[in-house]
Amino acid sequence: MKLDWVDKLSKVVEVKGGISSGDVNTKVEVYPATYEEFAEVVRLCAEEKLKAYVHGFNAHHIGKNVFADVGISTLRLNKVIEISEEDLYVKVQAGASFRELKEELKAHSLTVPFNYGGSVGGFASTNLPSVFTSLGYPKDWLLGAIVVTGLGEVVKSGSTTTKFSSGYKIWKVLSGSLGWLGAYAELNVRLLPYFEYHFEEVKDHERAFKDRALGVIGVKVGGEVKKFAVKKGDGEKLEIPEVFDFSILTIRGKEFEEIEGVNADFCVAYYGLGIVRCLGGTPPKGKKLVKERGCEGDCFNANYTSLKLLKKSLDPEGVFFDVI
Amino acid sequence: MIEELRKIVGDKWVITGEERKLYSFDGFTAVSGEPSVVVLPGNEEEAVEVLRYLFSRKAKVVIRGSGTSLSGATVPLQGEVVVAMTRLNKVYSVEGYEIEVGPGIANAMVTKSAPKDLFYAPDPSSYVVSSIGGNVSHDSGGMRVVKYGPTFNSVLSLKVILTNGEVEEFTPSPFFNPTSIFVGSEGTLGAILRARLKLVPKPKARKTIVGVFQTVGDASRAVVGIFKAGVVPSALEMMDKTSVSIVERSRYKAGLPLAHVLLIELDEDLEESIARVVKVIRDNDGEFFEPEDDAPYWNARKGAFPAMGVVSRAYLTLDCNVPRAKLPLILSKVEEMSRNKGVTIANVFHAGDGNLHPLIPFDPDDKASLRKAIEVGSEITELAISLGGVPSGEHGIGLEKVKFLERYYNATDLEVMERIRKAFDPHGLLNPCKSFLKEKCQPKDEVFRWLWEWD
Amino acid sequence: MGVGLELDKLELDKCVHCGFCLEVCPTYVITRSEVHSPRGRILAVRLGVKSEGLETCVFCRRCEAACPSGVEYGKAISSYRRADATKKLAHRILENPGLLYASLKVYSRSSSPIALRIKEFVKSYQPPLQYKDENAELLLFPGCLNSVVYRSTVEKATNYLRRFYKVEVYNGCCGLPHYAEGEKERALKIAEKLREAFKGKVVVSLSSNCTAHMREMGLDVFDFAEFVVKKNLPLPQREITVTVHDPCHASLVGLNKYTREMLKRMGAKIVEMEDPSFECGAGGTYFIFNPELSRRIAEEKGRKVKATGVENIISTNQACSLALSLHGKVFHVADLL
Known part of the structure; x- marks a missing residue:
């Protein structure tokens, strides 16, 4: 089927066939190579009343299944622009592979203290927890960004400095919003000196956390929960899957109470981050839940007027697909 | 209006006479304003009632705490009603690594109220007195940001009141959490009623x-x-x-x-x-x-x-x-x-x-x-x-630095921020003339001209 | 404006409005209103605004210790406070402990609000102790309230000091209430009178805020515990667990360390309360004229005392002792002798 808007798109950007991966379905995929192309695509979508869905490797979809007209792939925007050893930040485009970025940083004895198997944009947009639980969420490590709004504006938000009190934190509110409020084109991410790490099984998770391990997690397979501290120094590592079916949100420090009671095939408690993520089984009732996959309706427990106001300001035409 | 306010908070917590001038400026002493009236609600319910009433009357409002802003963020420039949140200083809960507090509590009291082996990391120099509401609104910094990050990294969620009178309490979720936009928004998007903050294990030694x-x-x-x-x-x-x-x-x-x-x-x-x-x-x-x-x-x-x-x-x-x-x-x-x-x-x-x-x-x-x-x-x-820096790292734009926004941002950047402000505050009731503005206010005297205009 | 006032205004102009004084000020902590804060009071004076806050100051001067700019708040603000007739009368009574005793007797039969308020605090009183050794070399200055309300403390201290010195008890007032509550001129006159009386004598004061005030007026006075510690006087051992209140002015001139040292030498166990120098709620005659604020400050103090779980409270200042008696058993260090 030849559609008029596809022609229009092809004039500004490389267009390929859509994807249908079950949870993400698009009619066409476009590959902007510059921020201007990215913005132009979004403007066109707004004009043509098309729904767009921005993604990198499409490896960590969360929320409602997507049926969008245009899939905007960031994979052509994949350059590492600047690595600052003095100021401990990296300026990098959204489509760069997070793993490759970490490899490159390692050569400078630097690192972003997270594990994530997708793009840098996905790392920022999904804001998923990692095993270094005492270091917070990705959102805390984003210093600034170049953002594309739903009106196709290319906007600077934040900076490269650790402190920033000079404007609304648009780049921060986009983190964890899965591309619904706007898309990252470029990110400034805070770095740490490179470190090796390993996992150690522990009995007392609280003690390990208070002794300031890099992180503490609980892994539940079948009925049994094992506790691990993540510590500095090379050694044995645990492979933690990155895709889950649902999450339970809880008070930070109460994750092990939650993981005990949950009925699932496999769960990880991220101690100190207030989240337990699970595969299989049934989400418990009466808890604050995030339905990560196969969800319909309210997936995130986030029916806020404030979010609607943000959507109205950042994507008034509703170009970005409603994953929420 | 004053009568209505008195009914909500009690006579002695509405300051109308000359004494209201004691709220005419904060830690930025180069200029001063004059509030039309100062209200000090005694608890969250009163604060909600006061603000709902003021918003319904389309009254312009400056929300303030201890008044330690160094950018003049709480100076009433247009005869606003000053709502001081200092009496909302309760600790609502301490559980795990979280503490929930009112906006009027002093930063230092957060660690004091926490279990002995935990602490609240952000420590602006004014921490003994500056209030959490102001810390959050400016994304305040301090000495330990270099390792523990600014206030932002320690704010898990907020309870806010919007100018349409709605009260929203956000879940401290990593996904779709509007808390982020309120941190550092200098009281222009809503008023903070509560903050849920992160506590960190103390180091063994320093x-x-x-x-x-x-x-x-x-x-x-x-x-x-x-x-x-x-x-x-x-x-x-x-x-x-x-x-x-x-x-x-x-x-x-x-x-x-x-x-x-x-x-x-x-x-x-x-x-x-x-x-x-x-x-x-x-x-x-x-x-x-x-x-x-x-x-x-x-x-x-x-x-x-x-x-x-x-x-x-x-x-x-x-x-x-x-x-x-x-x-x-x-x-x-x-x-x-x-x-x-x-x-x-x-x-x-x-x-x-x-x-x-x-x-x-x-x-x-x-x-x-x-x-x-x-x-x-x-x-x-x-x-x-x-040199690749920013106009404010931690004190905020306030009234002091509005002109530097046009040096740091381009017109589109400002336009988008303006849309956010307008969406949350369509009638321009919150902290007018300050922070992230597309158009500056008319300077009322030469000092404001020096501050707001380029030569 | 007189030269004195002019100077005091200049002193207040040193305030840079940082607000570091707010959370140490008892009336701010209770009201959380700028009106009742040191910063607010200073601004009221600078702007010439008539403010209720000037009268609600407890005059504990903890704000001075917190002020990075070194504003001498107490000295300057005292010039802008005015005593009304009732306060003046109260000051006159305090100047003469004999008259204080007589007045308390009169009040005990009255049911005026002031009398009732006084009775809440003062449960018993006795005529002041008159004692004088021949060729006395040491003046014991009990302080006005001690003289009549805590006579037994005066007796213990006198008996103790008599073992080492020839002692005379000097019943009188240091002038601090006057200084703090709008009669600065008269306070200066009282200081002059004391200077005469103290000439050539070693003076030991039983009331640490009086000690501090007299020191700041340039008088050479020891606080009781300070004297005992500095002279290395022998002390009995006491098996007792206490928490120590630091009277505000004594704190400013650094007297409270001697109280702790004396307790330590006696083998007492000290459990520290939070913010030991936080106002007790008495504030000289403050508790009489600002009952509501005084009550709430006392409640706050009570919370801090109770948190220690200790029943015995050490207070070296009489007015504080009255206010603290709401929260436990109060002792002067001399009571332990």
Whole structure:
């Protein structure tokens, strides 16, 4: 089927066939190579009343299944622009592979203290927890960004400095919003000196956390929960899957109470981050839940007027697909 | 209106007479305004009722806490109603690594209310008095940002009231959490009613090294060197010679040598880190000592701003932020400016973040001296922006820095921020004339002209 | 404006409005209103605004210790406070402990609000102790309230000091209430009178805020515990667990360390309360004229005391002792002798 808007798109950007991966379905995929192309695509979508869905490797979809007209792939925007050893930040485009970025940083004895198997944009947009639980969420490590709004504006938000009190934190509110409020084109991410790490099984998770391990997690397979501290120094590592079916949100420090009671095939408690993520089984009732996959309706427990106001300001035409 | 407010909070908590002038300015003393009335709600319910009433009457409002803003964020410029949230200072819950507090609680009280082995990391110098509502609204910094991040990283969720009267309580979720947009929004999007904050395990031990340098250049090169050596200190502060000499004349005197001083706090891998830091200090022609009792030095640092009162009755405190790598350059330029313009500029600042705090004294009875201070400040801030920095690292834009937004942002950036502000506050009721504006207000006198307009 | 006032205004102009004084001020902590804060009071004076806050100051001067700019708040603000007739009368009574005793007797039969308020605090009283050794070399200055309300403390201290010195008890007032509550001129006159009386004598004061005030007026006075510690006088051992209140002015001139040292030498166990120098709620005659604020400050103090779980409270200042008696058993260090 030849559609008029596809022609229009092809004039500004490389267009390929859509994807249908079950949870993400698009009619066409476009590959902007510059921020201007990215913005132009979004403007066109707004004009043509098309729904767009921005993604990198499409490896960590969360929320409602997507049926969008245009899939905007960031994979052509994949350059590492600047690595600052003095100021401990990296300026990098959204489509760069997070793993490759970490490899490159390692050569400078630097690192972003997270594990994530997708793009840098996905790392920022999904804001998923990692095993270094005492270091917070990705959102805390984003210093600034170049953002594309739903009106196709290319906007600077934040900076490269650790402190920033000079404007609304648009780049921060986009983190964890899965591309619904706007898309990252470029990110400034805070770095740490490179470190090796390993996992150690522990009995007392609280003690390990208070002794300031890099992180503490609980892994539940079948009925049994094992506790691990993540510590500095090379050694044995645990492979933690990155895709889950649902999450339970809880008070930070109460994750092990939650993981005990949950009925699932496999769960990880991220101690100190207030989240337990699970595969299989049934989400418990009466808890604050995030339905990560196969969800319909309210997936995130986030029916806020404030979010609607943000959507109205950042994507008034509703170009970005409603994953929420 | 006053009658209605009295009905909600009680007579004595509505200040209408001359006494309302006591709320006419904050820590930024170069200008003052005048509130039409001041209201001090006694609890969350009263605050909600007061604000709903004011919003329904389309009254312009300034929300404030302890009034320590250094950017004039709480100065009522248009006869606004000042709603002081200081009485909302409750601790609602302490559980796990979370504490939920009212916006009026002083920063220092958060750690005091926490379990003994945990602490609240953000520590702006005014932490003994500045309130959490203001800390959140400015994304306040402090000494420990260099390791623990700014206030943002410690705010898990908020309860807010919007200008349509709706009260929203956000879940502390990593997904779709609007808390992020309220942090640092300077009271322009809604009023904070509660904050859920993160508590961090205290380190087993902390160690302070005092680095002593003969030139600002050596000191600032050492700052960069420390990070390049793979050390992330838990605090890294600089006091230049001028500020050392001032502090040593104040109540906060610590017996610091009259030189450019770095205060370096480490709280991890102590042995290894100390060795690396010491090497960096030596490599940059510095000397050092490791005080047994480091409290006097940190008190000297924390009291350094107001200690300016010893030499001047008033001063501007800038807080532009540059990349650390640019510290040697900008500090030498500031020294040059100070010489050329004949203005004493004391630098006492968060070197580890590249967050400058040039303190520029002026005589409050002499407009010409204020004008000069504003001009010098403006030049420094512009320079910082041109070096890849930002106009404000932690004090916020307030009324002080509105003109620098057009240097830092382009028209589109400002347009998008304007849309956010308008969406949340369509009638322009919250903190008018301040922070992130596309169009500045009309200056009401020459001081505002100096602050808001370019020559 | 007189030269004195002019100077005091200049002193207040040193305030840079940073607000570091807010959370140490008892009336701010209770009201959380700028009106009742040191910063607000200073601004009221500077702007010439008539403010209720000037009268609600407890005059504990903790704000001075917190002020980075070194504003001498107490000295300057005292010039802008005015005593009304009732306060003046109260001051006159305090000047003469004999008259204080007589007045308390009169009040005990009255049911005026002031009398009732006084009775809440003062449960018993006795005529002041008159004692004088021949050729006395040491003046014991009990302080006005001690003289009549805590006579037994005066007796214990006198008996103790008599073992080492020839003692005379000097019943009188140090002038602090006057200074704090709008009669600065009269306070200066009282100080002059004391200077005459103290000439050539070693003076030991039993009331640490009086000690502090007299020191600041340039008088050479020891606080009781300070004297005992500095002279290395022998002390009995006491098996007792206490928490120590630091009277505000004594704190400012650094007297409370001697109280702790004396307790330590006696083998007492000290459990520290939070913010030991936080106002007790008495504030000289403050508790009489600002009952509501005084009550709430006392409640706040009570919370801090109770948190220690200790019943015995050490207070070296009489007015504080009255207010603290709401929260436990109060002792002067001399009571332990």
